[in-house]
Amino acid sequence: MGGFFGVVSSTDCVAELFYGTDYHSHLGTRRGGLAMTNCDGNITRRIHDISNAQFRSKFDGVLHEFKGCCGIGVISDFEDQPLLVSSRLGTYAIVTVSKIMNLHDLAEESFRNGSSHFSEMSNGELNPTEMIASLINQKQTLQEGIAFAMDSIKGSCSLLIMMNGKIIAARDKYGRTPVSIGKRNTDGAMAVTIETSAFPNLDFQHLRDLGPGEIVQISNNQMEQLQKPGDMTQICSFFWVYFGYPSSNFEGINTECSRYKNGELLAEADENFDEIDTVSGIPDSGVAHAIGYSNASKKPYQRALVKYTPTWPRSFMPQSQAARSLVARMKLIPVEEQIRDKNLLFCDDSIVRGTQFKDITRRLYERGAKSIHLRSASPPIMFPCPFLNFSRSRSVLDLAARRAVEALEGKKIDQDCNLEEYTTPGSEKYKAMVEVVRKELGLTTLKYQSLENLIKAIGLPREKICTYCYDGCDPTGQCGCCGCKKEEKA
Ligand code: SF4
Known part of the structure; x- marks a missing residue:
């Protein structure tokens, strides 16, 4: 299925990003990835194959390459992530927990509308996260684009976008996957997670869960709502039965x-x-x-x-x-x-x-x-x-x-x-x-x-x-x- 974690702080937060992402390792088997905005504004990114080794062991040796106050990480059960996207909306990093049933229909529609290509993964499949980014980029703002992407796909998608040292977090339109926000009261650092079990050992307090389709932007000590939640929640019952870590809370x-x-x-x-x-x-x-x-x-x-x-x-x-x-x-x-x-x-x-x-x-x-x-x-x-x-x-x-x-x-x-x-x-x-x-x-x-x-x-x-x-x-x-x-x- 996959899971993600994001953190914004006033000081270096590589450790928080690393461990927060690692706490999602039970949710995916194929790829682990981190992206971090450096002090100079550039983004450092690494993706590793975790099908035969744990996320932590793959990233331990390269962690010194990361330094910054804002990062997103993902454990992916399918595609390579995070993607770095250079678009008319700006350059951003994106991770998703998604499944797009109409992926090929959306690609066909994009070709009809003038898109020239999508990259293929080594198994010949399209990358769903790339499709989400492509849909987002069709609109005038990230917020409009995310809402458009959520309306366009059949399946589900929760996502994080990192741009300009801030993180935009969006929960799936019907809330199939949970997304929660945490805050560290000692320094105002903010975090976003699928599993709330990532919070206690990193000293984050659970602030609140996002509602279905809700979009927020987090920066150090701040959270701004960009889109209100919708009316219908259909959270996956398997989070309590199987997917979820025992120490996690979903919907409280x-x-x-x-x-x-x-x-x-x-x-x-x-x-x-x-x-x-x-x-x-x-x-x-x-x-x-x-x-x-x-x-x-x-x-x-x-x-x-x-x-x-x-x-x-x-x-x-x-x-x-x-x-x-x-x-x-x-x-x-x-x-x-x-x-x-x-x-x-x-x-x-x-x-x-x-x-x-x-x-x-x-x-x-x-x-x-x-x-x-x-x-x-x-x-x-x-x-x-x-x-x-x-x-x-x-x-x-x-x-x-x-x-x-x-x-x-x-x-x-x-x-x-x-x-x-x-x-x-x-x-x-x-x-x-x-x-x-x-x-x-x-x-x-x-x-x-x-x-x-x-x-x-x-x-x-x-x-x-x-x-x-x-x-x-x-x-x-x-x-x-x-x-x-x-x-x-x-
Ligand atoms: S309850 Fe079953 S069908 Fe619904 S999202 Fe979860 S696994 Fe899928």
Whole structure:
């Protein structure tokens, strides 16, 4: 998906930029980049491939090249960033967390309107951040251009632009990704972040979250609103379930607390716990859900699987499926003494492909588990995400729940099909779908969180949360599939 961090200070703030960006490392796997305005007004920029090494290790050796009081950084799951753009609006650096579904349509339109080219990345794709910059440059001011870019794209985009020692921050039009502003009271330094967990150790206090589509400009000790927020928020529910760091708050709601509540609600939905000896979480994001389940069920929390953190610290996976499977296997180590002759209940954030848990189940039985029960903190994922670069679900066929539906229907189910019965807990079709997934994963029992309880665990009004991947509802109409139930959600 990606994440960004920006900082403006009255003194050199390289360290803040470096660590603030590093605190987004769990959000992306491909590129890390920093850009900083030097004392002479020029911009220093570096982009590194972080697919096989951590952001920190890649930048440690070149950090001395940076010096300045204003900088932006990015962890990117796709394109090279930050881009340096020389335009009629001035020279600026830009980073985005974006996904543009109509990228090629926008490029075609630009060519028709006289644009001569877009650079291609090495994989032959266009760079979405370059497209955003191109759209911005069509207008008379950065503010107008950002609003125009947000209106033009289908997908999502939050961004930072650094120009003249100031940072313009804009949150996605529907707030799919969070953006928060922080201030250091000791010296007036200002920061902008996706993850608020970047703030405490850098001594920033959370000032406020940007609203959907809101644009602000920050400089030392100052924040100016350039565009008011819009009316509709559709923040991604996965921030609380999976993406977000435990110490981060989104819309004022802490991720760790939400996961405890989610686990507690999973436990409440279970009638009795006689067949369970211990509760464990699949590291990392399953752990807090399991603690919540354990607290509510009064069954002891134990680590039946431990993550090898010294060399597998990141929760995201490489791009290729083969490498992903290898990493998934290597980083989780079973603790046989916690497994043998036990009835084990595991909590995980979600079941996307299911391939990882299938392998885990086999390894747990090999080490003497008597029974294995799985509770998913998310409802079944039926639709791939069209709004974010959500690397774990790229196509319908990747999704365990969709494969189960296809197996039951005996035919291919396309994106536009109405899956309402399969997404309604308690319906015969829902139960049959869960049973297919349970058997596929080799589990004793399997239960998913209900959408109602997921929303309860997050604690925001339902109409503010994106739930598209569970129910196909998109009140913005951006998903472009007729499976939306806009009226129902509105
Ligand atoms: S579709 Fe799912 S992953 Fe995508 S923004 Fe909505 S809730 Fe998040």
